Amino acid sequence: MKIALAILLSVCVGTSPPARTAEGPSRAEQERLVERFYAADGRTPSGWREQQQVLAALAGVPVPGKSATKRWQKLYQRLRDQGRKLEQGKGDHWFWPAEQRGLYLVAGKTTRPAALFIGMHGGGVGSGDAHSSHSSYAEAMDELGWVGVFPEVLEKTELGWTTSGTEEFVMDLIEAALRTWDIDRDRVYLGGHSMGGFGSWTLGAHHADRVAALTPSAGAPSPIYGPTGRVLSLARGVIPCLRNVPMVIYQSADDPKVGPEPNRFAVKQLQRSGRRWGGFENQEYWEVTGRGHALPPGGTLAHLRKVAGFARQAHPDKIVWEPTLPWKRQFYWLFWETPVADALVIAELDRAQNAVFIDLRKASPAGLSVLLSPELLDITREVVVYLDEEEVYRGIPEPDFATGLLTGADGDAARTYNIRVPLANSEGLGN
Known part of the structure; x- marks a missing residue:
């Protein structure tokens, strides 16, 4: 796989800088700084401070010239390859095996998969099982030629996909999957049913620049209700961020567990945002009646086929x-x-x-x-x-x-x- 550094170097010309200059670190020092950057987890305050120190030390270092391209490519790839990869067999797997923490399952095509799907289970306080989403989507993965990864929330709460480190866990799973299989980064999809619908709405919005499309089912962004029970608004950080993300939102009007009001409200907000800012295209609301809290007509395969032709829009205007x-x-x-x-x-x-x-x-x-x-x-x-x-x-x-x-x-x-x-x-x- 061609790595990102090749893109960086394609815009520059010239030769490599000397081993040491009076203005910055030597080549060996640059390599050690890069290794420090990779070793830090920038999502934590301490890790981000460490990365900031590295970036400050590298400030003013020019983009490497063509003669240095291969050396930097090899270093970057070696450091990335040290990251975690996923197990590919059937059965339960643990992202942190020593602690038996971070349960996930795998389904679908594991040899040159056409896309990556992250399937999110439903549940709530004290409930939720990765096996449920795995069983719902496994046949669809085989039919589409995708590989599916089905995590379980780290703590079973009402908002399990965004609390207790689960969101970070899901993003780590995506990166590990991309290291494990040769998958086009423009073909990463999120979906799920019930609480998994909430998860795909929310994580898909937070990380809209990482996904191709979303398929939430019988779940919506967290609603905020008024005293009469009417939906007044939604959790922030979701609707605006979805301007450039295709979606097919499924809902049954007679769902006794997750009623249609939050999804109907969310869809109206998408439409309103489209009138305000443009965009918000290829976003379909698929409402039926008579299905209760069940999967959509035709199952998850029918749902996923509606978005299978979309790829990530990485450079929107x-x-x-x-x-x-x-x-x-x-x-x-x-x-x-x-x-x-x-x-x-x-x-x-x-x-x-x-x-x-x-x-x-x-x-x-x-x-x-x-x-x-x-x-x-x-x-x-x-x-x-x-x-x-x-x-x-x-x-x-x-x-x-x-x-x-x-x-x-x-x-x-x-x-x-x-x-x-x-x-x-x-x-x-x-x-």
């Missing part, structure tokens, strides 16, 4: 981001060192003007950056960035090594950038 997770710092071509919960960022490319327009609400721009690549704008010409209609940057952007490491460490070429334009001064990454 417009992004709407409502952050909720402190560790989810990159969202498409935006990076925020300290995301502000419930802020709203509306970012749009104007390719004709070679410009980026950012509208930021409920937050300061400190730590917020635009990431650039040839897929977005012509980076050989002057680029202009506007924040709330005020020009904050004008120039020909310079690529740098640290940004490539920051965005490309996981090997996702479509999310790898080596140009970062801060919207305000920031101390965190050496600006």
Whole structure:
């Protein structure tokens, strides 16, 4: 598999820097810094501080020249290969075997699968079983030629997919699956029934830049009810983030366990957001009656076939981001060192003007950056960035090594950038 560093280096010319300069670390020191970056878990406060120190030490190091490409490719690949891989056989598997924690099952095609599906089970307080989702989707995986991974929540709570570290566990499973099988990163799908529908809505929104499409069934984003029992709103950080994600949302009108009101409300919010910001296309609401809390007509295969033709849209012209997770710092071509919960960022490319327009609400721009690549704008010409209609940057952007490491460490070429334009001064990454 070609790795992301090749994308980084495709935009630069020149030769490798000397082994040591007065302006930065030697080549050997750079390699040790990269190893430190990989060893830290940037989702934790201590791990993120460690990564920030590495990035600060690498500030000013230019993107490697062509002669250094293969050496860096080998190092990055070696470090990625040290990451966890998944078991491929039948039966129960544990992500942390010593603790018997992090249960998951595997189904479908394990030789050159066409896509990766993460199937989320239903449940609630004290209930929930990965075997239920596995049995519901296993035949569909075989029929589609996909590999399915079916995790169990780490703690069985009402919001099990987003609490107790389960969301991080699911994202780790995705990365481990991509290391285990040769799967196109643009073909990762999330789906689930009941609480699993809630999980696919919510994790799919939080990580919209990672997924191709979503298939929630009989589950919705967390609703907020008024005193009369009417749905007034939904948990934040879901609807706006789904602008560029295809979905097929299934609901039976007579479901006695998960009534239709939350999904109906959520679908209206998607439609309203589409009128407001554009996008929100290829999002189908599939409501029937007479099915109760059962799977849709035709089962999970019929549901998945509706989205099987979609691939991830990795470089959309417009992004709407409502952050909720402190560790989810990159969202498409935006990076925020300290995301502000419930802020709203509306970012749009104007390719004709070679410009980026950012509208930021409920937050300061400190730590917020635009990431650039040839897929977005012509980076050989002057680029202009506007924040709330005020020009904050004008120039020909310079690529740098640290940004490539920051965005490309996981090997996702479509999310790898080596140009970062801060919207305000920031101390965190050496600006």
